[in-house]
Amino acid sequence: MNQLFATDAEKRLIPSSGMRGPVPLLIAIMTFVIVVVAAAGFALSNTSSVVKAGVENRYSIQISDGASKAPAAIAAARRMPEISRVEQVAPEDLRRTLERWLGPSASDADLPMPAIVDVDLRPGANAANVKKAIESAVPGARFIAHRTSLEPLLKALQGLTLLALGLVLLIALASAAAIILAARGALDTHRATIDVMHGIGAEDQQLVRLFVRQIAIDALSGGVAGAAAAGLVIALIIGGAGYATLLSGTPPLDWNDALLLLLLPIAIALLATQVARGALMKALRERL
């Protein structure tokens, strides 16, 4: 933090007007994108967790000739201590689903209807044992995990979360590259001053401190501005559309996520400062 403080004499050595240029704007844009993408990543991850938790212990018993075997299946399921909830899907709901493929003929009374019984296993229950017991009690029944049917969705959500993380890292990398260019540009702009100071006996650390101070201020101000804009956009999306809330039934971002997002501009400022310091030291070491 002492990099943010400098004496008046130090401030006069490297005038900020020659240093700032587009750096704060660049960092503000990068921070905005990073925070929005990171928020999307958190929301996807949270949604994935909620969906996963919702189907974690949920299974269906599918019986092809449902009308005759469904009661036996329900009775067998209720006898099992591993099963906490048993609920048959209403035949009307099944018919409505079938209408999407079969049209009005789905309402035909002669159409053989399967039965579907949803069951929830207690946490820790052995699903294989339950499956074996159900399938032996009701021949022809199939015991299917909901997780299996949602696997493609969960994989897609996981992939999108990883993509968001990758994008955050990529943008951070691009920011670092931009900071390196800006730092080297600043060094070139003030080459004459640096040469004089070097000649008089200034150490690299003294010179770097002058530049890093300005970059730290630029990074922090740009970061805060970018994060504030991103926060506004995120609040509008969550508050206005509430898409993720509708999907998962819970808020897409919790307080921990919000705290991490708030820390991002500080992390970006620290990253920019360290990257600038490294770039400046490297550039100075190229001279005697």
Add this chain to the structure above:
Amino acid sequence: MTGTIVEFDRVGLRYGTGAEVLRDLDFRLSEGGFYFLTGPSGAGKTSLLKLLYLAQRPTRGRMSLFGDELSHAARDALPAYRRRIGVVFQDFRLVRHLSAFDNVALPLRISGKSEEEIEGPVREMLAWVGLADRASARPPTLSGGEQQRVAIARAVIARPDLIIADEPTGNVDAAMAERILHLLTAMNRLGTTVIVATHDVGLIAATPGAQLIRLEKGVLVDPTGALKHPPAMPRMGRTS
């Protein structure tokens, strides 16, 4: 008995893959001595000065300053030696956006002096070079002579052990040239070694006891051997 402040042992310098601009320089300069570096244009005076104020490393040979071998010294070690050297560049090399005061104060600030320790000496030095009323002026608004005086004030403000001046009287009138020479000889009497590169014969003539270093085509001309085996020079102790 005085020590050796500069020692060159078969030093050569070339830039890139070009021909050597300095060849087989072999000499010693006494601590507390006053030396004039002369020679025709292109003889290598500026290159020799660059070696002396540590802006270049020799490409061969050994070079010692203040008793330490610096030809291959670690880069991080050089700033401490540079702080013991005051340099007056021919092109002044003032920081354009800083006032005359801030330019003169630069060596003191770099060496970590507080603003309270800086104010008095800098005002005094500016007054001495006749620029007391120009303390807040920036170099672009100063004449060539005024800039040169600021450069000289900056070179001597930190009381260096070695002063290197490249044509320090090139842009000033006779009266100011005399004052500058007086300042340099006064610092020399206090124990500072002074090396002045100049074409000004009058300046050399006005400095009795000074020794000549003459370069021609990158080679030291030292027919008497006085630079290889310098005589001990009387000097006064430095005051703090």
